[in-house]
Amino acid sequence: MSAPVRTARVAGGGSAAPVARRRADGRGPGPVARVGTDRAPDFLRELSAAGLLLETGVPGLYGRSARFEALIEAIDQFLTRFTAADGAERLRFPPALPRRELERSGYLEGFPHLVGTVHAFTGDEREHRALLADLEAGRDWTMRQRPTAVALVPAACYPVYPTLAARGPLPERGVLVDVASWCFRHEPSRKPTRLQFFRMREQVRIGEPEAVRAFRDDWLERGRRLAGDLALPFEIASAHDPFFGRGGRILAASQEEQGLKFELLVPILEEGGPTACLSFNWHRDRFGRTFGLRTARGEPAHSACVGFGLERLALALLRHHGLDPERWPRAVRAVLGS
Amino acid sequence: MSDRLVNEIRALLAREGFLAVDVAAIGDRDDLYRAGLTSHATVDLMLALEDRFGVEFPGRLLTRRTFKSIEALATALRELLPAEVTG
Numbered sequence: 335m336s337a338p339v340r341t342a343r344v345a346g347g348g349s350a351a352p353v354a355r356r357r358a359d360g361r362g363p364g365p366v367a368r369v370g371t372d373r374a375p376d377f378l379r380e381l382s383a384a385g386l387l388l389e390t391g392v393p394g395l396y397g398r399s400a401r402f403e404a405l406i407e408a409i410d411q412f413l414t415r416f417t418a419a420d421g422a423e424r425l426r427f428p429p430a431l432p433r434r435e436l437e438r439s440g441y442l443e444g445f446p447h448l449v450g451t452v453h454a455f456t457g458d459e460r461e462h463r464a465l466l467a468d469l470e471a472g473r474d475w476t477m478r479q480r481p482t483a484v485a486l487v488p489a490a491c492y493p494v495y496p497t498l499a500a501r502g503p504l505p506e507r508g509v510l511v512d513v514a515s516w517c518f519r520h521e522p523s524r525k526p527t528r529l530q531f532f533r534m535r536e537q538v539r540i541g542e543p544e545a546v547r548a549f550r551d552d553w554l555e556r557g558r559r560l561a562g563d564l565a566l567p568f569e570i571a572s573a574h575d576p577f578f579g580r581g582g583r584i585l586a587a588s589q590e591e592q593g594l595k596f597e598l599l600v601p602i603l604e605e606g607g608p609t610a611c612l613s614f615n616w617h618r619d620r621f622g623r624t625f626g627l628r629t630a631r632g633e634p635a636h637s638a639c640v641g642f643g644l645e646r647l648a649l650a651l652l653r654h655h656g657l658d659p660e661r662w663p664r665a666v667r668a669v670l671g672s
Numbered sequence: 673m674s675d676r677l678v679n680e681i682r683a684l685l686a687r688e689g690f691l692a693v694d695v696a697a698i699g700d701r702d703d704l705y706r707a708g709l710t711s712h713a714t715v716d717l718m719l720a721l722e723d724r725f726g727v728e729f730p731g732r733l734l735t736r737r738t739f740k741s742i743e744a745l746a747t748a749l750r751e752l753l754p755a756e757v758t759g
Contacts, residue, residue, distance in 0.1 A: 581715030
Protein backbone atom coordinates (compact mmCIF):
# COMPACT_ATOMS: atom_id res chain seq x y z
CA MET A 335 0.00 0.00 0.00
CA SER A 336 2.61 2.63 0.72
CA ALA A 337 5.55 2.96 2.98
CA PRO A 338 3.83 2.96 6.31
CA VAL A 339 5.70 3.01 9.55
CA ARG A 340 5.69 -0.38 11.17
CA THR A 341 6.09 -0.66 14.84
CA ALA A 342 5.39 -4.27 15.48
CA ARG A 343 5.59 -7.74 14.17
CA VAL A 344 2.28 -9.52 13.95
CA ALA A 345 1.86 -12.70 15.88
CA GLY A 346 -0.86 -15.22 15.19
CA GLY A 347 -3.06 -14.14 18.05
CA GLY A 348 -2.63 -10.47 17.33
CA SER A 349 -0.19 -9.82 20.16
CA ALA A 350 2.77 -7.87 18.95
CA ALA A 351 6.18 -7.21 20.39
CA PRO A 352 8.15 -4.13 19.45
CA VAL A 353 10.83 -4.95 16.95
CA ALA A 354 13.33 -3.01 14.94
CA ARG A 355 13.09 -3.43 11.20
CA ARG A 356 15.48 -6.16 10.21
CA ARG A 357 17.25 -6.77 7.00
CA ALA A 358 16.20 -9.98 5.37
CA ASP A 359 19.77 -11.09 4.67
CA GLY A 360 20.20 -14.77 5.06
CA ARG A 361 16.50 -15.51 4.91
CA GLY A 362 15.68 -17.34 1.77
CA PRO A 363 18.02 -17.83 -1.14
CA GLY A 364 17.58 -14.34 -2.57
CA PRO A 365 20.85 -12.50 -3.21
CA VAL A 366 19.78 -9.52 -1.12
CA ALA A 367 23.34 -8.45 -0.47
CA ARG A 368 23.81 -7.81 -4.18
CA VAL A 369 21.30 -4.99 -3.95
CA GLY A 370 24.21 -2.94 -2.67
CA THR A 371 23.80 0.80 -2.90
CA ASP A 372 21.09 0.85 -5.55
CA ARG A 373 18.75 3.77 -5.22
CA ALA A 374 15.14 3.72 -6.30
CA PRO A 375 15.56 5.49 -9.65
CA ASP A 376 18.51 3.21 -10.45
CA PHE A 377 16.33 0.12 -10.25
CA LEU A 378 13.85 1.86 -12.54
CA ARG A 379 16.66 2.58 -15.01
CA GLU A 380 17.75 -1.05 -14.77
CA LEU A 381 14.23 -2.30 -15.49
CA SER A 382 13.93 0.17 -18.31
CA ALA A 383 17.31 -0.78 -19.81
CA ALA A 384 16.38 -4.47 -19.58
CA GLY A 385 13.29 -3.72 -21.64
CA LEU A 386 10.88 -4.67 -18.85
CA LEU A 387 9.24 -1.32 -18.11
CA LEU A 388 8.77 1.41 -20.72
CA GLU A 389 8.95 4.97 -19.44
CA THR A 390 6.30 7.43 -20.62
CA GLY A 391 7.61 10.66 -19.16
CA VAL A 392 5.14 10.57 -16.26
CA PRO A 393 6.50 9.08 -13.03
CA GLY A 394 4.63 5.95 -12.05
CA LEU A 395 3.03 5.52 -15.48
CA TYR A 396 4.88 2.85 -17.45
CA GLY A 397 4.37 0.52 -20.36
CA ARG A 398 5.04 -3.18 -19.86
CA SER A 399 6.96 -5.36 -22.28
CA ALA A 400 5.96 -8.88 -23.35
CA ARG A 401 8.52 -10.33 -20.94
CA PHE A 402 7.19 -8.30 -18.04
CA GLU A 403 3.61 -9.26 -18.92
CA ALA A 404 4.54 -12.93 -19.15
CA LEU A 405 5.81 -12.61 -15.59
CA ILE A 406 2.63 -10.85 -14.43
CA GLU A 407 0.54 -13.62 -16.00
CA ALA A 408 2.67 -16.29 -14.36
CA ILE A 409 2.21 -14.62 -10.96
CA ASP A 410 -1.53 -14.25 -11.55
CA GLN A 411 -1.82 -17.95 -12.41
CA PHE A 412 0.33 -18.87 -9.43
CA LEU A 413 -2.14 -16.96 -7.23
CA THR A 414 -5.02 -18.79 -8.90
CA ARG A 415 -3.40 -22.14 -8.01
CA PHE A 416 -2.44 -20.91 -4.54
CA THR A 417 -6.07 -20.08 -3.74
CA ALA A 418 -7.83 -22.70 -5.92
CA ALA A 419 -9.05 -24.80 -3.00
CA ASP A 420 -10.77 -21.81 -1.36
CA GLY A 421 -13.61 -21.89 -3.87
CA ALA A 422 -13.91 -18.11 -4.12
CA GLU A 423 -16.48 -16.55 -6.42
CA ARG A 424 -14.61 -14.83 -9.24
CA LEU A 425 -15.75 -11.29 -10.06
CA ARG A 426 -14.13 -8.79 -12.40
CA PHE A 427 -14.86 -5.09 -12.79
CA PRO A 428 -13.40 -2.35 -14.98
CA PRO A 429 -10.74 -0.26 -13.22
CA ALA A 430 -13.46 2.16 -12.19
CA LEU A 431 -16.44 2.38 -9.92
CA PRO A 432 -19.48 4.63 -9.72
CA ARG A 433 -18.29 7.90 -8.18
CA ARG A 434 -21.26 7.66 -5.82
CA GLU A 435 -19.87 4.41 -4.38
CA LEU A 436 -16.43 5.93 -3.87
CA GLU A 437 -18.07 8.89 -2.12
CA ARG A 438 -19.97 6.76 0.34
CA SER A 439 -17.11 4.29 0.90
CA GLY A 440 -15.35 6.70 3.27
CA TYR A 441 -12.21 6.66 1.11
CA LEU A 442 -12.20 10.46 0.82
CA GLU A 443 -12.02 10.78 4.62
CA GLY A 444 -8.64 9.10 4.73
CA PHE A 445 -7.16 9.44 1.27
CA PRO A 446 -8.36 12.54 -0.62
CA HIS A 447 -4.84 12.88 -2.03
CA LEU A 448 -4.87 9.49 -3.76
CA VAL A 449 -8.25 9.68 -5.47
CA GLY A 450 -8.63 10.00 -9.22
CA THR A 451 -11.97 10.88 -10.78
CA VAL A 452 -12.81 10.84 -14.47
CA HIS A 453 -13.77 14.16 -16.05
CA ALA A 454 -15.06 14.77 -19.56
CA PHE A 455 -16.02 17.61 -21.84
CA THR A 456 -19.77 18.10 -22.10
CA GLY A 457 -19.98 21.59 -23.57
CA ASP A 458 -21.30 22.90 -26.89
CA GLU A 459 -19.41 24.03 -29.99
CA ARG A 460 -18.61 27.46 -28.62
CA GLU A 461 -17.17 25.95 -25.48
CA HIS A 462 -15.21 23.54 -27.66
CA ARG A 463 -13.66 26.51 -29.51
CA ALA A 464 -12.81 28.07 -26.17
CA LEU A 465 -11.19 24.82 -25.04
CA LEU A 466 -9.06 24.72 -28.20
CA ALA A 467 -8.10 28.36 -27.68
CA ASP A 468 -7.01 27.56 -24.13
CA LEU A 469 -5.00 24.62 -25.42
CA GLU A 470 -3.37 26.73 -28.12
CA ALA A 471 -2.45 29.45 -25.64
CA GLY A 472 -1.06 26.95 -23.14
CA ARG A 473 -3.78 27.80 -20.64
CA ASP A 474 -5.53 25.24 -18.44
CA TRP A 475 -8.18 23.67 -20.69
CA THR A 476 -9.12 20.95 -18.22
CA MET A 477 -11.32 23.36 -16.24
CA ARG A 478 -13.75 23.04 -19.15
CA GLN A 479 -14.33 19.40 -18.28
CA ARG A 480 -16.99 18.23 -15.86
CA PRO A 481 -16.82 15.28 -13.47
CA THR A 482 -18.43 12.12 -14.83
CA ALA A 483 -20.23 9.46 -12.79
CA VAL A 484 -17.00 7.42 -12.85
CA ALA A 485 -14.05 7.30 -10.44
CA LEU A 486 -10.92 5.19 -10.72
CA VAL A 487 -10.66 2.30 -8.28
CA PRO A 488 -8.00 2.78 -5.60
CA ALA A 489 -8.18 -0.92 -4.64
CA ALA A 490 -9.70 -3.85 -6.50
CA CYS A 491 -12.23 -4.73 -3.81
CA TYR A 492 -14.21 -1.47 -3.71
CA PRO A 493 -16.82 -2.47 -6.33
CA VAL A 494 -17.40 -5.77 -4.51
CA TYR A 495 -19.20 -4.40 -1.44
CA PRO A 496 -22.07 -2.51 -3.14
CA THR A 497 -22.43 -5.35 -5.65
CA LEU A 498 -22.86 -7.97 -2.92
CA ALA A 499 -25.06 -5.71 -0.80
CA ALA A 500 -27.48 -5.46 -3.72
CA ARG A 501 -28.00 -9.24 -3.57
CA GLY A 502 -29.61 -9.02 -0.14
CA PRO A 503 -28.53 -10.80 3.06
CA LEU A 504 -25.43 -12.99 2.76
CA PRO A 505 -25.69 -16.77 2.76
CA GLU A 506 -25.20 -18.52 6.13
CA ARG A 507 -21.47 -19.07 5.58
CA GLY A 508 -20.82 -15.60 4.18
CA VAL A 509 -18.97 -15.10 0.92
CA LEU A 510 -15.43 -15.26 -0.42
CA VAL A 511 -14.73 -13.26 -3.56
CA ASP A 512 -11.73 -13.30 -5.88
CA VAL A 513 -11.38 -9.92 -7.57
CA ALA A 514 -8.67 -8.24 -9.61
CA SER A 515 -8.27 -4.91 -11.28
CA TRP A 516 -5.99 -2.20 -12.46
CA CYS A 517 -5.95 0.39 -9.68
CA PHE A 518 -5.10 4.09 -9.63
CA ARG A 519 -3.53 6.10 -6.86
CA HIS A 520 -2.23 9.59 -7.37
CA GLU A 521 1.22 9.28 -5.89
CA PRO A 522 3.71 10.11 -8.63
CA SER A 523 7.13 8.73 -7.79
CA ARG A 524 10.31 7.56 -9.46
CA LYS A 525 10.23 4.45 -7.33
CA PRO A 526 9.19 1.52 -9.52
CA THR A 527 7.49 0.06 -6.45
CA ARG A 528 5.11 3.02 -6.35
CA LEU A 529 3.07 3.12 -9.53
CA GLN A 530 0.13 5.36 -10.34
CA PHE A 531 -1.51 2.49 -12.25
CA PHE A 532 -0.92 -1.05 -11.06
CA ARG A 533 -2.69 -4.40 -10.80
CA MET A 534 -4.11 -5.81 -7.63
CA ARG A 535 -5.54 -9.27 -7.09
CA GLU A 536 -7.62 -9.70 -3.95
CA GLN A 537 -9.58 -12.16 -1.89
CA VAL A 538 -12.44 -10.58 0.02
CA ARG A 539 -14.12 -12.36 2.92
CA ILE A 540 -17.49 -11.07 4.09
CA GLY A 541 -19.55 -12.69 6.80
CA GLU A 542 -19.78 -13.30 10.53
CA PRO A 543 -17.03 -11.74 12.71
CA GLU A 544 -15.55 -15.17 13.59
CA ALA A 545 -15.31 -16.21 9.95
CA VAL A 546 -13.50 -13.00 9.07
CA ARG A 547 -11.12 -13.40 12.00
CA ALA A 548 -10.35 -16.96 10.90
CA PHE A 549 -9.65 -15.64 7.38
CA ARG A 550 -7.15 -13.19 8.91
CA ASP A 551 -5.38 -15.83 10.97
CA ASP A 552 -5.26 -18.11 7.93
CA TRP A 553 -3.60 -15.46 5.76
CA LEU A 554 -1.02 -14.58 8.39
CA GLU A 555 0.19 -18.15 7.89
CA ARG A 556 -0.41 -18.43 4.15
CA GLY A 557 1.43 -15.17 3.48
CA ARG A 558 4.56 -16.77 4.86
CA ARG A 559 4.04 -19.84 2.70
CA LEU A 560 3.49 -17.70 -0.38
CA ALA A 561 6.77 -15.82 0.13
CA GLY A 562 8.50 -19.15 0.78
CA ASP A 563 7.16 -20.64 -2.46
CA LEU A 564 8.60 -17.70 -4.38
CA ALA A 565 11.89 -17.91 -2.42
CA LEU A 566 11.62 -14.28 -1.38
CA PRO A 567 13.08 -12.88 1.85
CA PHE A 568 10.27 -11.32 3.84
CA GLU A 569 8.88 -10.16 7.11
CA ILE A 570 5.29 -9.80 8.21
CA ALA A 571 4.50 -6.65 10.14
CA SER A 572 1.49 -4.72 11.34
CA ALA A 573 1.06 -1.54 9.37
CA HIS A 574 -1.16 1.44 8.69
CA ASP A 575 -2.40 3.18 5.59
CA PRO A 576 -0.94 6.46 4.30
CA PHE A 577 -3.77 8.58 5.70
CA PHE A 578 -3.88 12.20 4.61
CA GLY A 579 -2.46 15.03 6.66
CA ARG A 580 -1.47 15.48 10.29
CA GLY A 581 -4.83 14.18 11.44
CA GLY A 582 -4.00 11.07 9.46
CA ARG A 583 -1.40 10.24 12.09
CA ILE A 584 -4.18 9.77 14.59
CA LEU A 585 -6.07 7.53 12.17
CA ALA A 586 -2.90 5.58 11.47
CA ALA A 587 -2.18 5.12 15.17
CA SER A 588 -5.74 3.94 15.70
CA GLN A 589 -5.56 1.47 12.81
CA GLU A 590 -2.30 0.04 14.08
CA GLU A 591 -3.44 -0.05 17.70
CA GLN A 592 -6.42 -2.15 16.70
CA GLY A 593 -4.27 -4.49 14.58
CA LEU A 594 -6.40 -3.87 11.51
CA LYS A 595 -3.65 -4.13 8.91
CA PHE A 596 -0.65 -6.33 8.27
CA GLU A 597 1.69 -6.57 5.34
CA LEU A 598 4.11 -9.03 3.83
CA LEU A 599 7.21 -6.96 3.22
CA VAL A 600 9.98 -7.80 0.79
CA PRO A 601 13.14 -5.71 0.46
CA ILE A 602 13.15 -4.43 -3.13
CA LEU A 603 14.65 -0.95 -2.97
CA GLU A 604 17.62 -0.07 -0.86
CA GLU A 605 16.05 3.14 0.36
CA GLY A 606 12.86 3.66 2.28
CA GLY A 607 12.44 0.21 3.76
CA PRO A 608 10.93 -2.96 2.35
CA THR A 609 7.90 -3.03 0.07
CA ALA A 610 4.46 -4.44 0.87
CA CYS A 611 3.72 -7.15 -1.69
CA LEU A 612 0.71 -8.48 0.18
CA SER A 613 -1.55 -6.34 2.30
CA PHE A 614 -4.25 -7.56 4.64
CA ASN A 615 -7.00 -5.19 5.76
CA TRP A 616 -9.57 -5.95 8.39
CA HIS A 617 -12.55 -3.61 8.14
CA ARG A 618 -14.57 -5.06 11.05
CA ASP A 619 -18.18 -3.98 10.25
CA ARG A 620 -17.26 -0.67 8.60
CA PHE A 621 -18.14 -1.70 5.03
CA GLY A 622 -21.01 -3.82 6.33
CA ARG A 623 -22.57 -0.67 7.79
CA THR A 624 -21.50 1.66 4.97
CA PHE A 625 -22.88 -0.47 2.16
CA GLY A 626 -25.69 -2.20 4.04
CA LEU A 627 -24.13 -5.67 3.83
CA ARG A 628 -26.11 -7.95 6.15
CA THR A 629 -25.34 -11.40 7.42
CA ALA A 630 -27.90 -14.19 7.20
CA ARG A 631 -28.94 -13.20 10.73
CA GLY A 632 -29.49 -9.61 9.65
CA GLU A 633 -26.45 -8.12 11.44
CA PRO A 634 -24.01 -5.75 9.71
CA ALA A 635 -21.49 -8.06 8.04
CA HIS A 636 -17.81 -7.98 8.91
CA SER A 637 -15.23 -8.00 6.15
CA ALA A 638 -11.56 -8.23 5.39
CA CYS A 639 -9.48 -8.43 2.25
CA VAL A 640 -6.05 -9.65 1.30
CA GLY A 641 -4.49 -7.94 -1.71
CA PHE A 642 -1.52 -8.95 -3.83
CA GLY A 643 0.35 -6.30 -5.78
CA LEU A 644 1.16 -8.05 -9.05
CA GLU A 645 3.78 -5.55 -10.20
CA ARG A 646 5.37 -5.50 -6.74
CA LEU A 647 5.59 -9.28 -6.67
CA ALA A 648 7.14 -9.17 -10.16
CA LEU A 649 9.67 -6.54 -9.04
CA ALA A 650 10.47 -8.57 -5.92
CA LEU A 651 11.18 -11.65 -8.06
CA LEU A 652 13.27 -9.64 -10.54
CA ARG A 653 15.22 -8.06 -7.70
CA HIS A 654 16.00 -11.28 -5.88
CA HIS A 655 16.31 -13.80 -8.69
CA GLY A 656 17.69 -11.56 -11.44
CA LEU A 657 16.30 -9.66 -14.42
CA ASP A 658 16.20 -12.79 -16.63
CA PRO A 659 13.41 -15.15 -15.48
CA GLU A 660 14.89 -17.97 -17.59
CA ARG A 661 17.85 -18.05 -15.21
CA TRP A 662 15.84 -18.12 -12.02
CA PRO A 663 16.21 -21.02 -9.58
CA ARG A 664 14.51 -24.16 -10.83
CA ALA A 665 12.15 -24.31 -7.83
CA VAL A 666 10.90 -20.77 -8.41
CA ARG A 667 10.35 -21.42 -12.12
CA ALA A 668 8.50 -24.61 -11.25
CA VAL A 669 6.16 -22.89 -8.82
CA LEU A 670 5.47 -20.21 -11.43
CA GLY A 671 4.75 -22.88 -14.02
CA SER A 672 7.56 -22.00 -16.44
CA MET B 673 -5.44 21.74 36.29
CA SER B 674 -7.00 24.96 35.12
CA ASP B 675 -10.76 24.95 35.36
CA ARG B 676 -10.97 27.57 32.66
CA LEU B 677 -9.16 25.40 30.14
CA VAL B 678 -11.23 22.35 31.05
CA ASN B 679 -14.41 24.39 30.67
CA GLU B 680 -13.29 25.63 27.25
CA ILE B 681 -12.69 22.04 26.13
CA ARG B 682 -16.05 20.97 27.50
CA ALA B 683 -17.80 23.82 25.71
CA LEU B 684 -16.15 22.87 22.45
CA LEU B 685 -16.99 19.17 22.83
CA ALA B 686 -20.62 20.06 23.51
CA ARG B 687 -20.94 22.59 20.71
CA GLU B 688 -19.51 20.44 17.96
CA GLY B 689 -21.32 17.27 18.97
CA PHE B 690 -18.26 15.04 18.98
CA LEU B 691 -19.64 12.60 21.51
CA ALA B 692 -22.54 10.19 21.56
CA VAL B 693 -23.49 11.31 25.07
CA ASP B 694 -24.03 14.59 26.92
CA VAL B 695 -20.63 16.04 27.74
CA ALA B 696 -21.95 17.05 31.19
CA ALA B 697 -22.19 13.35 32.02
CA ILE B 698 -18.49 12.82 31.22
CA GLY B 699 -15.83 13.06 33.91
CA ASP B 700 -12.53 14.77 33.18
CA ARG B 701 -10.76 11.43 33.19
CA ASP B 702 -13.43 9.42 31.36
CA ASP B 703 -12.51 7.74 28.09
CA LEU B 704 -13.81 9.89 25.24
CA TYR B 705 -13.54 7.00 22.78
CA ARG B 706 -15.92 5.02 24.92
CA ALA B 707 -18.16 8.08 24.90
CA GLY B 708 -18.46 7.81 21.13
CA LEU B 709 -15.48 9.79 19.83
CA THR B 710 -14.56 8.15 16.51
CA SER B 711 -11.15 8.28 14.84
CA HIS B 712 -12.41 10.71 12.23
CA ALA B 713 -14.10 12.87 14.88
CA THR B 714 -10.74 12.95 16.67
CA VAL B 715 -9.24 14.67 13.64
CA ASP B 716 -12.12 17.20 13.65
CA LEU B 717 -11.55 17.73 17.36
CA MET B 718 -7.84 18.32 16.79
CA LEU B 719 -8.58 20.97 14.14
CA ALA B 720 -11.29 22.60 16.29
CA LEU B 721 -8.92 22.83 19.28
CA GLU B 722 -6.18 24.27 17.07
CA ASP B 723 -8.56 26.92 15.73
CA ARG B 724 -9.92 27.74 19.17
CA PHE B 725 -6.54 28.05 20.91
CA GLY B 726 -4.35 29.13 18.00
CA VAL B 727 -1.93 26.26 18.48
CA GLU B 728 -0.67 23.40 16.37
CA PHE B 729 -0.36 19.90 17.78
CA PRO B 730 3.15 18.63 17.04
CA GLY B 731 3.61 15.15 15.60
CA ARG B 732 4.55 13.60 18.94
CA LEU B 733 1.13 14.54 20.35
CA LEU B 734 -0.86 13.13 17.43
CA THR B 735 -1.74 9.91 19.22
CA ARG B 736 -4.96 8.49 20.55
CA ARG B 737 -3.67 9.03 24.09
CA THR B 738 -3.63 12.83 23.66
CA PHE B 739 -7.36 12.82 22.88
CA LYS B 740 -8.35 10.10 25.29
CA SER B 741 -9.90 12.31 27.97
CA ILE B 742 -10.67 15.92 28.79
CA GLU B 743 -7.83 15.84 31.28
CA ALA B 744 -5.39 14.47 28.70
CA LEU B 745 -6.40 17.21 26.28
CA ALA B 746 -5.96 19.89 28.92
CA THR B 747 -2.50 18.53 29.72
CA ALA B 748 -1.49 18.61 26.06
CA LEU B 749 -2.89 22.11 25.57
CA ARG B 750 -1.19 23.45 28.67
CA GLU B 751 2.06 22.32 27.14
CA LEU B 752 1.31 24.20 23.93
CA LEU B 753 -0.19 27.36 25.37
CA PRO B 754 1.62 30.29 26.98
CA ALA B 755 1.27 30.26 30.79
CA GLU B 756 -1.00 33.32 31.02
CA VAL B 757 -3.70 31.58 28.96
CA THR B 758 -3.81 28.44 31.05
CA GLY B 759 -3.14 30.09 34.39
